[in-house]
Amino acid sequence: MEENTNLLSLEDKFMKTFKYYKSNKSKPSLDNVIQLEKCSTEKVTDVTPGSVIEDARAERLGLKSLKEWKVFNLNRHPGLLFIRNPFTALGQRYWIRKCLEEYPRKPNKLNIDIEMNLQDWWDECFRNGQCDRLLQKKLRWTTLGYHHNWDTKVYTEQNKSLFPEDLAELSDILADYLGYSNFRAEAAIVNYYHMNSTLSAHTDHSEINLEAPLFSFSFGQSAIFLLGGKDKSVEPSAILINSGDIVIMSKEARLSYHAVPKILPATEFPWDDQHIEEESSKNPSFKYISNSEDLKSMMRKNEDNKEWERFKNYIKESRINMNVRQVLKEKQDYIS
Ligand SMILES: O=C(O)CCC(=O)C(=O)O
Ligand SMILES: [Fe+2]
Numbered sequence: 001m002e003e004n005t006n007l008l009s010l011e012d013k014f015m016k017t018f019k020y021y022k023s024n025k026s027k028p029s030l031d032n033v034i035q036l037e038k039c040s041t042e043k044v045t046d047v048t049p050g051s052v053i054e055d056a057r058a059e060r061l062g063l064k065s066l067k068e069w070k071v072f073n074l075n076r077h078p079g080l081l082f083i084r085n086p087f088t089a090l091g092q093r094y095w096i097r098k099c100l101e102e103y104p105r106k107p108n109k110l111n112i113d114i115e116m117n118l119q120d121w122w123d124e125c126f127r128n129g130q131c132d133r134l135l136q137k138k139l140r141w142t143t144l145g146y147h148h149n150w151d152t153k154v155y156t157e158q159n160k161s162l163f164p165e166d167l168a169e170l171s172d173i174l175a176d177y178l179g180y181s182n183f184r185a186e187a188a189i190v191n192y193y194h195m196n197s198t199l200s201a202h203t204d205h206s207e208i209n210l211e212a213p214l215f216s217f218s219f220g221q222s223a224i225f226l227l228g229g230k231d232k233s234v235e236p237s238a239i240l241i242n243s244g245d246i247v248i249m250s251k252e253a254r255l256s257y258h259a260v261p262k263i264l265p266a267t268e269f270p271w272d273d274q275h276i277e278e279e280s281s282k283n284p285s286f287k288y289i290s291n292s293e294d295l296k297s298m299m300r301k302n303e304d305n306k307e308w309e310r311f312k313n314y315i316k317e318s319r320i321n322m323n324v325r326q327v328l329k330e331k332q333d334y335i336s
Pocket of ligand 1 (some may be wrong): 218259
């Protein structure tokens with residue numbers, strides 16, 4: 001009896017759950033998948049900060065008023081926080097477009113670099129005026145700032161490029177809002193998933209600073225996200241992530257095992273024309289508020305359906321996740 005209990009606790013419960021949701025044979029039931037908007041209070045606690053100061057940068061970066069945000073903590077996983085889509089419709093388009101058109105440009109690193117060294121992957125996908133779907137589907141990740149080294153798992157000063165200013169600012173707003181005012185966005189992995197993609201169980205422990213939270217922004221199609229514990233014997237919780245949702249892995253949850261066993265077709269499309277129209281009818285001046293010429297013109301361009309068409313076609317069968325980390329300790333300036 002004693003032996004049995006031990007055996008059971010050593011079982012890889014994470015893998016069992018992963019396989020269940022990944023399975024294509026029988027469509028997995030979503031009964032045990034936590035859906036934030038439908039969730040009961042035994043499973044989640046509303047931990048939205050009581051008093052919130054607006055951030056002047058939020059609107060320009062495609063975020064709704066901070067006063068509208070709602071933060072939830074999963075009771076089983078202290079430190080695992082969720083913010084249900086705080087992005088505007090234009091904001092959704094802005095980040096989808098950044099992840100496709102700009103972030104995969106050199107000097108950023110891409111999974112396809114070993115096979116082909118492209119200066120500008122997105123541009124290359126449309127080189128002949130037609131869309132090269134095969135090339136589009138090849139991109140699985142791009143790294144920004146300190147480049148994650150998938151073999152050594154070590155960040156170095158030699159393997160680093162400029163961290164995108166807008167993504168740093170977005171992370172900064174979120175960090176300030178959550179009370180992590182010393183947070184610095186120094187590395188990011190942008191993950192690109194197609195309908196049959198998965199991400200297997202792992203922990204993110206390469207960063208020197210493991211006290212700083214990890215911010216994860218998702219756009220496009222939905223996903224089942226699994227989060228377990230410090231080892232794989234802990235049965236993971238399954239959570240549905242939709243476009244615009246932010247997951248924060250902090251405190252005890254920062255080093256927990258997690259995975260994406262399944263991409264699911266989205267049931268809501270907060271980037272579509274209808275949402276854009278609704279938004280601009282509510283606030284017609286929105287698009288002209290930006291201080292930055294670049295952002296302003298991009299926001300305007302995103303309203304132009306011809307410009308948006310290519311991104312729209314990509315995102316209708318894909319999910320994009322921007323995973324932002326601080327690498328260095330609070331008072332550390334570089335890796336020696
Ligand atoms: O796609 C996700 O939601 C998670 C990605 C992730 O865990 C990572 O990039 O380390
Ligand atoms: Fe991860």
